[in-house]
Amino acid sequence: MTARLLTVVGARPQFVKAMPVSRAIRRMPGLDEVMVHTGQHHDSALSAAFFAALDLPAPAENLGIHGGSHGEMTGRMLAALDGVIARHAPDLVIVYGDTNSTLAGALAAAKAGVPVAHVEAGLRVFDRSMPEETNRVVVDHLSRLLFAPTRTAVANLAREGLVEGVLQVGDVMQDAVLAMAAMPQSEPGVLQRLSLVPDTYAVATLHRAATTDDAANLAAAIGYLRARAAALPVVLPLHPRTRAAAARFGVDLSGLMMIEPLGPLDMQRLLAGCTAVFTDSGGLQKEAYFHRKPCVTLRDSTEWTETIEAGWNRLWTVADYRPRREISDYGTGDAAERIVQAIARFLAVDAAPRVLTGAEA
Known part of the structure; x- marks a missing residue:
């Protein structure tokens, strides 16, 4: 029996997370994947380039839906x-x-x-004013397979009565970062192209709607970065x-090293060479940890509480980090394999991975 999986992605971080899972699906006999891109992140420099850089299969359908x-x-x-679901008749949808x-x-x-299989199930900030929190809660309650990255996520699901189909698998971003580190980089490298020296700069990102849609919030975040830039250059890949x-609200971006958004591999090289990370992103908090870089989250809460508890991350409202330790919950790079094995068992297909050769790999 061959089961068809329909993977729905739309934002750049999802492309990165889907990469190790898609690779694991290709190694699993009895599973076929159909990739669908909603178009939520539609700029070709921030979308199609990610698929090419990550060697992801081109989407079978690109819905081109964004804005509003x-x-x-x-x-x-x-x-x-x-x-789309009517046309492809999938046995399971992965989000x-x-x-x-x-x-x-x-x-x-x-x-x-x-x-439905939800990768990154169980994350909570306990703030329903955040659209992302509403999405997390609703999706978890719709899902049959809930792939939780951490023990905290499993506990969050249990508090909501969700225990069936829950599996703690580790973090697929750990898998992705390890895979990207092994990929060849372009020449000249991103640091050379930007005239950057390792360990002499910080990296920042700002893109969340809660930051960008409010003039006071954006001004506060940019002001925080400009204050940091007085001591250390802050490189800001600027989201459109x-x-x-910033132009609409008249927020001054001077003092920051603004660059065009980077592809996933260049972003990993930039993170590897920096001394600190400042971000309102969820995923970058973890990526900072994977590179063992201290992070400051430019929000009042985080879904990745273990990064705070382990001393690698702090909220910008907190003066200092907690004592630093390693985070075991994120795993060692086998989260995607565990996810695909669980899907194969759920769909009752052969769960023995095959070895890919040549172009398949």
Whole structure:
């Protein structure tokens, strides 16, 4: 028996997370994957380039849906994905993280009677004013397979009565970072192209709607970065939404080393050479840890509480880090294999991985 998996992605971090899982699916007999890109992140420099750099299969369908309010975007995705599911008749739909694409994919599958697998299940900041939190909670309650990265995530699910289908697998971003570290880099390298010397700069990112859609929040975050830049150059790959918001609100970006957004491999090289990370992103908090770089999260809460507890991360409202230790929950790079093995068991297909050769690998 061959089972068809439909993977729904739409945001750049989801492309990275899907890479190790997609590779593991290709190694598993009895599983075929159909990749669907909602178009939520539509800029070719930030989307198609990621697929090419990560050697992900080209999406079977690109829905081209972006812009509008959260509700409007999710609604259009839901309607389009309803047709996608009808055309491809998947046995399971895989969604990642907490975006509008995640929610639309899970809702479309559930309404079509197709089981949902949620990668990064159980993350909570306990703030329902965040759209991402609503997406996480709803998707978890729609899912049949809940792949939790940490013990905290498992405990969060249990508090909501979700115990069946829950499996702690580690973090697929750990898998992805290890895989990207082994990939060849372009010549000249990103540090050379930017005239950067290792251990002499910090890296920052700002892109969350809670930051960019409010003038006071954006001004505060940029002000924080400019204050840090007085002591150490701060490299800011500038998200188009952040650039537009700064222009709209008249926020001064001077003093920061602004660059165009980077592909996933160059971003990993940039992180590897920095001394500190400042971000409002969820995923970059973990990536900072994977590179063993101290992080400051430019938010009042985080879904990755273990990075705080282990002393590698702190909120910008907190003066100092906790004592530093390693984080065992994220695993050693086998989260994707564990996810795919569990899916194979759930769908009752042969769970013995095969060895890929040549172009397949």
